[in-house]
Amino acid sequence: MANRSEDRRLWLLLGLLAALSLSMFLIPAFVIRPFRHQSESALALAIAVKRIAPALSLAALAGMLALGLRLWRSSSRVLRTGIVVALVLAAASAVMVRQNYFEWLFHPITAAGFVSADDARLSDKEMVMAVRIGTEARAYPIVQMAYHHILNDTVAGVPIAVTY
Amino acid sequence: MWKRTARGRELHFYLAGINNQNFLMRDRETGSWWQQVTGRAIAGELAGSALELMPNDELTFALWKSETPQGHGLVLAPVSGHEKDYDKKWEEEVAKYPVPLTFPGQGLKDRDVILGVEIGGQARAFPLAKVRGESPVEDKIGGVPVALVTGPDGESVRVFRSQLNGLDIELYRDAQNDGKSNGQSDGQRPEWRLVDSQGNTWNFAGCATSGPAADQCLEKINFLKDYWFDWKNYNPRTTVYSH
Numbered sequence: 001m002a003n004r005s006e007d008r009r010l011w012l013l014l015g016l017l018a019a020l021s022l023s024m025f026l027i028p029a030f031v032i033r034p035f036r037h038q039s040e041s042a043l044a045l046a047i048a049v050k051r052i053a054p055a056l057s058l059a060a061l062a063g064m065l066a067l068g069l070r071l072w073r074s075s076s077r078v079l080r081t082g083i084v085v086a087l088v089l090a091a092a093s094a095v096m097v098r099q100n101y102f103e104w105l106f107h108p109i110t111a112a113g114f115v116s117a118d119d120a121r122l123s124d125k126e127m128v129m130a131v132r133i134g135t136e137a138r139a140y141p142i143v144q145m146a147y148h149h150i151l152n153d154t155v156a157g158v159p160i161a162v163t164y
Numbered sequence: 165m166w167k168r169t170a171r172g173r174e175l176h177f178y179l180a181g182i183n184n185q186n187f188l189m190r191d192r193e194t195g196s197w198w199q200q201v202t203g204r205a206i207a208g209e210l211a212g213s214a215l216e217l218m219p220n221d222e223l224t225f226a227l228w229k230s231e232t233p234q235g236h237g238l239v240l241a242p243v244s245g246h247e248k249d250y251d252k253k254w255e256e257e258v259a260k261y262p263v264p265l266t267f268p269g270q271g272l273k274d275r276d277v278i279l280g281v282e283i284g285g286q287a288r289a290f291p292l293a294k295v296r297g298e299s300p301v302e303d304k305i306g307g308v309p310v311a312l313v314t315g316p317d318g319e320s321v322r323v324f325r326s327q328l329n330g331l332d333i334e335l336y337r338d339a340q341n342d343g344k345s346n347g348q349s350d351g352q353r354p355e356w357r358l359v360d361s362q363g364n365t366w367n368f369a370g371c372a373t374s375g376p377a378a379d380q381c382l383e384k385i386n387f388l389k390d391y392w393f394d395w396k397n398y399n400p401r402t403t404v405y406s407h
Contacts, residue, residue, distance in 0.1 A: 032181040032188075037264040043183055047197055047207045102179045107249075113241035117229050120239035124226035127319065128239070131165060131220045137237040139228050143250045144240060149187060149200075151240070152168060152176045160218045161168040161177050163189070163200050 007074060014067045014086060021060040021090040024053040025097050053097035061090045109148050114138075133158050140164075166203045166215035184264045186394055201390070201398055219386050223320040231369065267396040270404045274393040280402070281323060281387045283308045287399035289392065294405065295321055300335045300358060302326065303405060310385060311335045315368040316356035321389075324370045324382040333360045 031038060031046035038046075068083040075083065117139075122128070128139035133156040140151065145164035153160050168175045168191075175191035177198065182188060187200045196208030203215035221228075228237070242250065251257060263274040272278065278289040284306035295301050299314035299321075311326040313335070326333050335358045357373065358366040364375030370382040388395065396402060 028181075032183070034182050035185065035261045035264060038183050044207070046181075051195075051208070100178070100180065102181060106179055107243070107246060108178055109243055113243075114238035115241045116235075117232060117237045117239060120225070120241075122225045122239065124224060124229075125317075125319070126225045127222055128225050128228050129165065129220055130223050130228050131218060132232075135233070135236050137228075137232045138240070139223075139225065139232075139237060140240045141225075141242075141250075142222070143252055143254065144242060146254050147246065147249045147251070148243070149179050150177050150189060158218075159168045159174050161166045161175075161189075161215070163165065163177075163187075 003074075007071065010067050010071055014064055014071070014083070017060045017064045017067070018086040018090055021057050021064070021093045024049060024057045024060075025093040028053070050097070057090070057094040057097050061087070061094050064090050106147060106149055109151050112151055112153060129162060129164065131155060131160065131162075165218040165220040167218050168215065170205070170210055170213040170215060184394070184397060185391075186397075201388070201394060217386060219384065221320070221322065222389060223315070224317045227315055227317050227320050227368070263391075263393050265393045265397055267393055270396075271406065272392040272404060274391065276392045278390060278392050278395055278404075279312060279321060279323070279387045280390055280395045280399065281305055281310060281312075281385060282399065283310070283385070287395075287402035288405055289395055289399075289402050290405040292321070292389070300337070301405070301407075302334060303407070309333075311382075312387075313358065313368065313370075320368070321387075322368065322370065323385040323387045325385055326382065328377055328380065328382065333362065333364075335360055335366060338365070 028046040028050045031042045064087055068087055071083060072080060122141055127142045129142060129145060131138050136156040138153065138155055140162050142164060145151065145162060149164060151162040153162055168177060173193060175193050177189040177191050180188050180190040180197065183199060189198045189200055190196060191198065191210070194209040196205045196210035198205050198215070203217065205211050205213045259275055266274050272289070272291065277292040279292055279295060280287060280289050286306040288303070288305050290301060290312055295312045296314050296318070299312065301312040303310055303312070309326045309332045311324050313322050313324065314320070315322065326335060338357050338359050356368065360366070362376060364372045364377045366382070367373050370384055372378050372380050
């Protein structure tokens with residue numbers, strides 16, 4: 001009997017850790033949706049979760065693994081399936097909190113290439129973001145920046161972030 | 165566009181999320197979170213820091229070429245493999261989506277494109293369509309006289325402090341060419357110019373090309389081309405130009 005109620009507590013803990021692990025991924029993913037309103041408090045929560053998610057999701061997974069092993073022997077087939085499913089979800093969550101899926105949508109520029117004005121295949125009417133420092137001038141076509149959004153560049157020795 | 169240094173440290177930014185249609189970025193060095201439109205860190209080690217604005221222009225390629233001495237300009241090349249991701253109709257595509265915030269009551273629609281100018285804590289939005297139609301648009305923001313000028317290509321816009329040696333000046337379209345392009349697409353035409361009441365002529369770089377002020381240049385004022393809802397969100401007390 002004592003064993004049973006102990007088991008029940010362990011199952012409850014396993015369930016809570018699984019929920020915690022999933023929420024590490026789901027809360028920020030839900031709050032930071034494109035074309036939706038983000039309130040200041042929701043955004044602050046999403047960012048706070050994202051900051052602790054890498055460590056916490058791993059800790060949760062480790063805890064769940066220990067609980068799963070402990071409960072495995074006394075569990076029926078159905079319950080063992082439950083343990084496996086919970087572990088797989090927690091592992092998936094631990095992987096996802098390490099992914100920057102915004103960069104799946106909009107690939108970053110890892111190595112920027114530049115051409116001279118004469119070699120650029122741009123029509124005269126295309127809009128560019130232009131910057132000049134000293135005698136060095138740069139043009140960043142807006143159609144490219146509207147996709148990549150960020151470029152870390154250095155012009156005349158000045159490190160700049162081109163953002164659009 | 166920002167200088168990517170904060171507290172004496174060089175930073176490298178990457179895209180990290182979105183906040184009311186304006187993107188969030190993080191820096192690789194500290195993992196702090198930054199709002200793109202304000203250049204301010206909102207969370208993380210650098211929270212509270214602000215990036216310094218890097219003055220820049222939005223110009224047509226033709227105009228940029230005409231202002232850039234041969235051999236001194238470089239153009240960002242398309243990233244190979246992403247050519248088909250560059251959607252020339254992205255503005256129309258974005259316009260189909262709902263806005264996350266709405267600010268009725270000042271006569272503008274949420275996705276109207278405005279030019280936002282902020283001087284001495286006073287913010288004003290100038291509807292882009294109006295600036296294109298009425299250029300040069302003369303106004304005063306926080307006591308500072310400004311002129312919003314559409315360039316010879318009919319697209320590019322610059323904002324100048326319309327003051328010379330401490331005295332206000334007023335810029336006009338040149339009656340001879342109406343201050344507008346004649347529809348040719350050859351970018352900067354030599355005859356495009358603005359005039360003032362003191363006998364100066366001015367080019368689109370804001371420099372006097374003839375007259376008593378020849379070779380002097382007006383101070384350029386930075387502005388933000390933005391959707392009305394985004395500008396209003398970050399400048400809640402903004403007024404709207406309406407003359």
